[in-house]
Amino acid sequence: MALRKRTKIAKREQSNSSAYWFMAPYVLMFLTFIIIPMVVAIGLSFTSFNTIQMPTFKGFLNYINLLTADDVFMQKVLPNTVIYALIVGPGGYVLSFIVAWGLSQLTSVPRTILTIIFYSPSMTGATAMTVLWRIIFSGDQMGYVNNWLMKLGIIDEPILWLVDSRYLLPIMIIVALWSSMGVGFLAMLAGILNSDEEIYEAAAIDGVKNRFQEVIYITIPTMKPQMLFGAVMAIVGAFQNGAIGVQLSGSNPTPNYAGQLIVNHIEDYGFIRYEMGYAAAVSVVLLLMVWVFSKLFGKLFREK
Amino acid sequence: MAGYKGSNINPKKFERGQIKIIILLLPLAIFMGIPIVFIVCHAFKPIDELFAFPPQILVHKPTLENFSKLFKASQSADIPMSRYVFNSIIVTAVVVIASIFMSTMAGYALSKLKFKGKNTILEVNNMALMFVAVAVMIPRYLIIDMLGIKDTYLAHILPLLAMPVGLFLVKQFIDQIPDALIEAAYIDGASDFKIYRKIILPLIKPAISTTVILAFQQVWTNVESSNLYINNESMKTLAFYLNTLSNANNTVAGQGIQAAGILIQFIPNLLIFLILRKSFMNTMAHSGIK
Numbered sequence: 001m002a003l004r005k006r007t008k009i010a011k012r013e014q015s016n017s018s019a020y021w022f023m024a025p026y027v028l029m030f031l032t033f034i035i036i037p038m039v040v041a042i043g044l045s046f047t048s049f050n051t052i053q054m055p056t057f058k059g060f061l062n063y064i065n066l067l068t069a070d071d072v073f074m075q076k077v078l079p080n081t082v083i084y085a086l087i088v089g090p091g092g093y094v095l096s097f098i099v100a101w102g103l104s105q106l107t108s109v110p111r112t113i114l115t116i117i118f119y120s121p122s123m124t125g126a127t128a129m130t131v132l133w134r135i136i137f138s139g140d141q142m143g144y145v146n147n148w149l150m151k152l153g154i155i156d157e158p159i160l161w162l163v164d165s166r167y168l169l170p171i172m173i174i175v176a177l178w179s180s181m182g183v184g185f186l187a188m189l190a191g192i193l194n195s196d197e198e199i200y201e202a203a204a205i206d207g208v209k210n211r212f213q214e215v216i217y218i219t220i221p222t223m224k225p226q227m228l229f230g231a232v233m234a235i236v237g238a239f240q241n242g243a244i245g246v247q248l249s250g251s252n253p254t255p256n257y258a259g260q261l262i263v264n265h266i267e268d269y270g271f272i273r274y275e276m277g278y279a280a281a282v283s284v285v286l287l288l289m290v291w292v293f294s295k296l297f298g299k300l301f302r303e304k
Numbered sequence: 305m306a307g308y309k310g311s312n313i314n315p316k317k318f319e320r321g322q323i324k325i326i327i328l329l330l331p332l333a334i335f336m337g338i339p340i341v342f343i344v345c346h347a348f349k350p351i352d353e354l355f356a357f358p359p360q361i362l363v364h365k366p367t368l369e370n371f372s373k374l375f376k377a378s379q380s381a382d383i384p385m386s387r388y389v390f391n392s393i394i395v396t397a398v399v400v401i402a403s404i405f406m407s408t409m410a411g412y413a414l415s416k417l418k419f420k421g422k423n424t425i426l427e428v429n430n431m432a433l434m435f436v437a438v439a440v441m442i443p444r445y446l447i448i449d450m451l452g453i454k455d456t457y458l459a460h461i462l463p464l465l466a467m468p469v470g471l472f473l474v475k476q477f478i479d480q481i482p483d484a485l486i487e488a489a490y491i492d493g494a495s496d497f498k499i500y501r502k503i504i505l506p507l508i509k510p511a512i513s514t515t516v517i518l519a520f521q522q523v524w525t526n527v528e529s530s531n532l533y534i535n536n537e538s539m540k541t542l543a544f545y546l547n548t549l550s551n552a553n554n555t556v557a558g559q560g561i562q563a564a565g566i567l568i569q570f571i572p573n574l575l576i577f578l579i580l581r582k583s584f585m586n587t588m589a590h591s592g593i594k
Contacts (some may be wrong), residue, residue, distance in 0.1 A: 018496040027425065031468035034432055035322060037440035037447060040450045041467075041490040044443065049439040062374055085567035095332075102329045103312050112517045114329060124340075128546065128566040132343050135559055139343070147358050178336060183469065183518070183588075190588035200313065226591020232433050233469075239436045252547050263438050270442045271532075294434045 038287065044280035051274055062183035062281035073282075076257035077265045080169060081289070086262060087173050087236050089293060092180030097227070099181065100189040101215060115189065122182035130247040133175050137248075138163040162249050165258030172245050172259050178239065184233030190224030192219060231297035237265070239290050262286045343570070346563035347371070354560050370560035374568075377448035377561065378545070383538050385545065392524065392542035395460040399523040400516055403465050407515050411474035412504050417496065426475075441525055441532060448533050458540065461535035464523050470515045473591050477511035479506065480590055510583035517584055520576055525569065543569060 042123040045062055066073055067180035081245050099118055103111045121129070136144045139160035139207025154283055161167050195218075220227060246252040254260050260268075262282060270279035314559055315322070341361065346354075348366035368421055378385035413419070437444075453459045483503070489499050505512075530544030548564040549558070577584070 011528065013403050013490050016417045016469075016496065019413040019417035019419035022409040022417065022496070022500070023419075023425065026410035026466055026471065027497070029406065029462065030429070030432070030468075032447065033444060033463045034435055034440075034466055034468070035428070038319055038435075038444035040443035099329060102325045105315070105325045110326065112581075114333055115331050116581075117340075117572075120340055120570075121336055123577060124343075124566065124570050128525065128569055129339070131562045131566060132339055135346070136339070142357065142359055144359050144361070146535050151358070174306065178339070181336070186585065187588045187591050190585045191592065193585075194589035195313060197313070201459070223592070226588075227431075229592045236434055236436055240438060243438065266439070266441070271419075276442055279442055283442065285316055286436060286439045287467065290439075292436050 008301040013026035026101045040164070041280045041283045042285075044277050047277040047280075048274040049280075051276055055277060058277065062278050065278070066283070067282055072253075072260070074267060075258050077262055080258075080260055081262045083244070084169065084173060084176070084242070085235070085293065086242075088176040088180060089235045091182070092177050092233055092238065095177065096181050096185035096230060096234065097188055100185055100192055101219065101224065104190055105211075107267040115186075119186065123180040124179070128245060129175065129179060133171070133248060134162065135248075137171060139163060147222045150177070162253050165256035166247060168245060168254060168259040171281055172248065175244055176241050179241070182237060182239060184230030184237070185227045187233070188223065188230045195219065195222050228298060230298075232294050234288060235293045235297065240285065243267070262289070263266060308328045331572040335377060340570075343563050344564050346560060347567045349560055349563075351407045363422060367397075370564040371568075374549075374561045374564045377549075380519075385542075387538055388540060388545040389540040390559070391539060393421075395541060396520060398457070398461050399464050400519045402461070403519040404515050406465060406513055407467060407470040408508060408512065409500065410471055411478050411511070412500050412510075412526040413477045414471075415478035416483065416504075418483075425464055429468050429471055433472060435468060437463075437528070445532050446529065448540065454533055455539055457539070459581040460523075460526075460529045463529065464519070464526065467515070467518060467522070470518050472519075473514050473587055474508065475510045476590050476592070477508055477514075477587050481507055487525045513580035515576060517580055521573060524573060 044055060046059060048058050048059060048061075049055035103114055103118075106114070114266065124132075138144070138146070139158060139162065141147060141150065141158045143158065143161070145161065146155070149155045150158070159167065161171060199218055199222060200214065201246045202216065208214050208217060239262075242261035242263035245254045245261055246264050246267075249255055249259060252264055254264070262285065266279050266282045266286065268279075269282065331369055338361070345361060345363040347370055348368070349363045350365055350367045350369055352562050353360065353364060366451070375385055380389075382390055414422060447461070448454055448459050451458075453462070477482040485503060489503055494502070525543050527544045527547050545561070549562055549565055
């Protein structure tokens with residue numbers, strides 16, 4: 001009897017056919033809507049495809065055009081995306097960590113209230129919030145920002161915030177930072193709250209003198225997994241929200257391409273000009289960018 | 305040796321040192337909170353306050369006028385708002401429930417069962433955390449077209465079901481359950497399905513709440529599917545309808561209606577987070593990329 005039980009477990013240790021039934025629904029959907037689209041995007045990026053005729057193979061032509069002939073991409077879209085992603089990704093991430101750490105130093109009630117305030121912007125949904133920002137940054141003197149600045153005497157006439165190419169990108173960055181405290185932020189807060197008190201006591205005995213040293217030597221190293229998760233979420237979030245420029249200014253392309261990000265470029269070529277092959281090449285570049293950024297973060301936290 | 309005592313994390317009592325932190329966080333909290341306060345107030349403003357000059361954030365004489373206008377505006381259109389609400393509720397409910405089962409089943413298999421290809425799936429899923437859905441909107445469109453599910457609920461539902469982040473968090477939570485517990489049940493003759501139903505599901509309630517929050521937020525505010533995969537107006541969702549409102553009436557009078565719409569979209573999200581917050585944070589404590 002005992003022997004039979006043991007063989008049963010041993011058999012289970014090796015492989016387990018019911019596992020495939022457990023995995024099947026997820027894997028099916030994962031393949032259909034995440035993996036295959038990525039493969040198709042890579043495939044299409046080597047073709048010319050207008051959705052009506054069959055795609056024709058063009059080799060690296062789309063990529064060559066993207067890098068050499070697409071002035072808008074090289075002069076506006078790429079710099080905009082890099083500036084935006086560099087500020088919103090790492091910026092939002094550092095901000096999330098500082099806030100999460102600050103919250104962990106508070107007692108339960110104020111912490112809970114503040115957590116909800118910080119998290120609620122990422123709950124409103126990308127489209128909803130643009131309406132709100134369009135009211136706040138409205139270009140006439142009814143706009144809230146214009147009104148405050150004029151009252152304070154900083155400006156004399158209302159500024160067309162969302163149409164002026166000088167201000168669109170900074171406003172996009174502010175809006176994106178505003179909604180950057182999402183899942184990653186909560187993960188980091190939970191990670192700090194969950195850390196072992198004894199380590200901190202030991203560190204205090206070993207000569208950690210202030211909160212700053214404590215954060216650098218204890219908090220961050222003990223919650224590396226959450227830090228890395230937060231970093232990936234921050235980067236993905238930054239790229240995912242890239243369409244806000246078009247929503248804020250109300251036009252694609254954005255005025256003077258000032259708020260044009262790589263996501264808008266995909267939409268522009270894919271759904272406005274129907275050059276799907278070219279749009280797919282831009283998509284592949286976007287996926288590569290996210291991957292490179294995430295790897296950089298990974299290195300930062302793994303090797304320390 | 306006097307001075308720093310160490311560990312101020314999750315204090316039980318209020319101390320003076322915490323005032324510094326509050327002063328540090330307060331300006332940021334105001335920056336984050338004002339737009340929310342603003343939208344709530346705007347939704348209840350009567351028309352003369354919307355037009356008031358200089359513009360005010362707070363509402364003085366709250367009214368439900370904007371909400372009734374929102375419903376009336378949709379009555380004069382071909383499709384009543386209730387239709388969009390109905391669509392959104394159906395789609396949201398199906399996505400949330402289906403993704404709970406998919407993520408927990410897959411999480412259980414990846415954490416506790418042995419099978420070929422497990423490590424590959426784990427690695428690919430971890431890579432997919434970096435997946436940016438907007439990058440593949442074109443291939444997704446082609447696939448949905450090929451499957452022949454354009455203009456059906458399935459076009460809203462299917463693309464959102466596989467949630468790499470959800471599976472990732474659930475799997476890590478199941479990792480905390482001791483193997484001995486499952487082996488004991490196995491020796492008592494329980495099948496894998498029974499173990500999943502009787503042991504795993506009851507033990508991972510916090511992880512389930514997490515999936516609910518993540519899935520709900522994704523689907524409830526999603527406009528991509530209505531924009532790209534649905535041509536039939538009567539099949540579109542509330543999020544899409546509210547989005548068109550904001551594009552169509554960008555006038556001062558329209559602002560109140562838009563704010564009311566945003567509030568309707570925001571409240572369910574907030575409620576779900578408030579209800580499930582504790583278990584959500586519990587799951588997050590065990591999350592992370594190792």
